[in-house]
């Protein structure tokens with residue numbers, strides 16, 4: 428979608444701030460240098476500097492290696508849309524159950540202009556084929572849900588579709604596999620849409636990528652309009668597209684019906700739809716000098732909007748943000764004019780476009796990538812190396828690491844494995860297992876001796892794990908390697924389950940055990956809690972990507 432109208436120097440800080448966030452969202456890895464941001468937004472250097480300073484302070488950006496990078500707290504904006512739309516609540520558990528029943532990937536998408544925006548994704552972990560994440564936008568003509576949505580387009584949508592610039596295709600749809608920007612002629616698109624409406628399902632026979640096939644069915648709202656589309660995605664190595672349809676359609680229809688009922692019952696408001704001309708109509712409205720003075724306030728309004736499914740009144744927004752009504756109103760009108768918020772019947776609700784603000788980049792982050800900046804900060808504080816690991820069979824496997832720059836430091840890289848029983852992270856991970864799994868693990872195999880100090884008796888280890896559970900940390904003294912001491916704490920998901928461990932490893936001769944507990948433990952806990960908080964906002968709508 429073009430940003431040209433925003434390059435006017437008279438636009439307010441909220442609009443410019445959103446422009447910066449969108450530019451970063453389209454950049455590979457969600458990161459750019461300030462000079463590249465200036466080029467990408469068309470803004471002058473000084474507003475870019477003020478905006479990045481504000482966004483850094485809000486925690487929405489991070490500075491790393493001379494670049495500005497989107498940071499996980501920004502996921503709160505997309506999460507506000509998702510919560511406010513009620514979609515993950517109404518659809519998520521049913522989509523997951525369908526994915527389990529069919530053993531195929533399942534997604535839910537909502538219409539967003541002439542695009543298709545994914546709002547729920549349950550992906551089977553398979554090597555083949557691209558996979559999309561929550562927030563990703565695809566062109567309607569290149570995926571199964573698009574035909575169902577295009578069946579309800581008005582002429583304004585078709586006009587925007589015709590006007591889409593081929594030169595911007597890759598930037599407008601960063602999730603699209605690179606290369607092929609071809610598209611059907613308009614009559615063909617209209618015919619496919621009409622057919623989808625008639626049949627009540629649509630197919631994607633490798634429209635996006637060779638081998639990728641999908642079937643979609645509509646999820647109607649109470650008025651019968653298509654609020655969302657439910658897709659099942661597979662690969663030609665498992666199913667041809669027609670075979671997939673025959674196999675999946677009956678269950679998909681039953682699931683879509685239950686999703687519709689949940690929507691109607693108010694388990695979630697219908698996914699709001701962005702009309703193609705909402706943007707221009709609202710932009711014409713005279714906001715006068717009423718444009719927002721503060722980017723931070725505007726973003727806080729956006730984050731607060733998920734408070735109630737079905738939208739919030741101005742009073743509720745003012746109350747939720749602590750802003751004066753007039754200020755909240757100015758933010759809402761600006762956000763509405765920019766297509767991030769819809770207003771009707773006195774209620775404001777976020778639109779799927781909010782997911783453009785970093786969500787696709789950030790929702791791809793793996794556990795190790797989420798941990799990385801927090802580990803780096805920790806290393807800067809303590810001067811020792813820090814890592815994260817997950818439990819993988821009898822071992823821990825490193826998924827994140829920040830090394831202290833010491834001449835003598837332990838050589839560990841991502842993917843390194845160590846026996847879980849002899850490591851602090853392993854102890855934390857084992858202590859976090861449900862009791863029955865922990866007992867099975869302890870009973871399964873011998874615990875190899877690695878140094879003279881390694882605990883090899885399962886009963887003794889079980890007692891140590893109880894202590895770790897009670898204390899919330901593990902300190903392991905030279906049980907893996909002579910001279911190595913390591914301190915670990917759990918990293919948890921939103922439900923409080925231990926999903927990883929974070930540690931500081933140190934030379935036993937350089938740091939005492941007391942110093943580790945007194946000095947390092949509080950800092951390690953703070954870093955682990957920050958990682959856990961990032962995970963919670965990321966997993967609000969989807970599983971964590973594989974580490």
Ligand code: PHB
Pocket residue numbers: 533534535545558559569570571572630631635640641642658659660
């Ligand atoms: C997906 O969820 O990844 C998906 C859905 C529909 C398509 C293609 C991919 O047509």
